[in-house]
Amino acid sequence: MGGTEHLTVERAGATLVLTLNRPEARNALSLPLLVGLYDGWLEADADDTIRSVVLTGAGGTFCSGMDLKALAGDGTAAGPYRERLRADPDLHWKAMLRHHRPRKPVIAAVEGHCVAGGTEILQGTDIRVAGESAVFGLYEVRRGLFPIGGSTVRLPRQIPRTHALEMLLTGRPYSAEEAARIGLIGRVVPEGTALEAALETAARINACGPLAVEAVKESVHRTASMAEAEGLAAELECGQPVFATADAKEGARAFAEKRAPRFRRE
Structure with a gap:
């Protein structure tokens, strides 16, 4: 199994568990995280003993979006990761499920913040479970940015158009209860139990053909x-x-x- 210093890869039976692992930065998207995430999707596709994938975050947070310091040029990343990105300029989009769709079902287990790039990755997953204190939202416009991870295309196809446009144009936060009500996520569970619930769903999928x-x-x-x-x-x-x-x-x-x-x- 692969993984990087910012992305943990584990097996739970026939389920591959990918954990965004930068809790000190609320799992903001770094290059090591994105490379590890893309490699995780490839591993799931290549290994037929894997029947489902669970995506979650460490430290009680799913993902707070892109690392803005890195985006501004202040961050540093190890040479091999830069080489991977140079070799495949779309790697970050594939990691975020914008340009790649795994064959196996992907279940998101969300706790805490799942905003900006986190909400964009979420739209590439198939089933979504969240703890009751989870927070969602596309904050890009508040920072003068564009949610270019696919949200202007996918979100209006996944939830009612009026809700999609409100989320995209206001950049406001959404509670787990509201996210479930508008259809962004499927289920709200007690805080701290999203991973357990996601693994239960994965086990049901794994028992099917x-x-x-x-x-x-x-x-x-x-x-x-x-x-x-x-x-x-x-x-x-x-x-x-x-x-x-x-x-x-x-x-x-x-x-x-x-x-x-x-x-x-x-």
């Missing part, structure tokens, strides 16, 4: 901007091959035999 899970995710994302007829055709392309797999036969057989299925990605 992995080929089916990945095909469902692909279909949802592929058809998101399609007209209904086009989307239904694409859904067949994603879904029909699943019925021919050994896993599909195993699922039916396990149901008939009243036992847990043993899926093998076949």
Whole structure:
């Protein structure tokens, strides 16, 4: 497993847990963090024993956004990380899930601040759980900046347009309760239990057929901007091959035999 000084990578069964690990800076996005995060997405894609990913933050905070000191040129980063960015100028966008979509489901476990770049990364995740004291928001306009991590495109597609524009144009903070009410997150749990809840959800996903899970995710994302007829055709392309797999036969057989299925990605 990979990781850097600002990004921790761990396994919890079939779940890969990626932890933003700069608690002293409220997990602000640094180059070592972004490189580690992108490598984590690649690891999840490459390893078929990984069936889901949980993204969380250390120290009771998810992510406070970009490290503005580094953005202003005051920060320093080790040479190898700079070399990675020079070799792949889109690496930071891929790390933030702007230019990359993992095959496996990604579950966000949010505590504390999840603002600016944190809320932008959040929009690239599939399922979102937050502790009741979590705070969300896109603060960029308050600093004369633009939320260029994808929010002007993705947010109006994920929550009602009026709520998306209010969040984008006011830069105000949103409580976990309000974020759930407008649909930015799916569930609010007691403070300090978001990771536990996310891992429980991941375990449920891990118990399902992995080929089916990945095909469902692909279909949802592929058809998101399609007209209904086009989307239904694409859904067949994603879904029909699943019925021919050994896993599909195993699922039916396990149901008939009243036992847990043993899926093998076949």
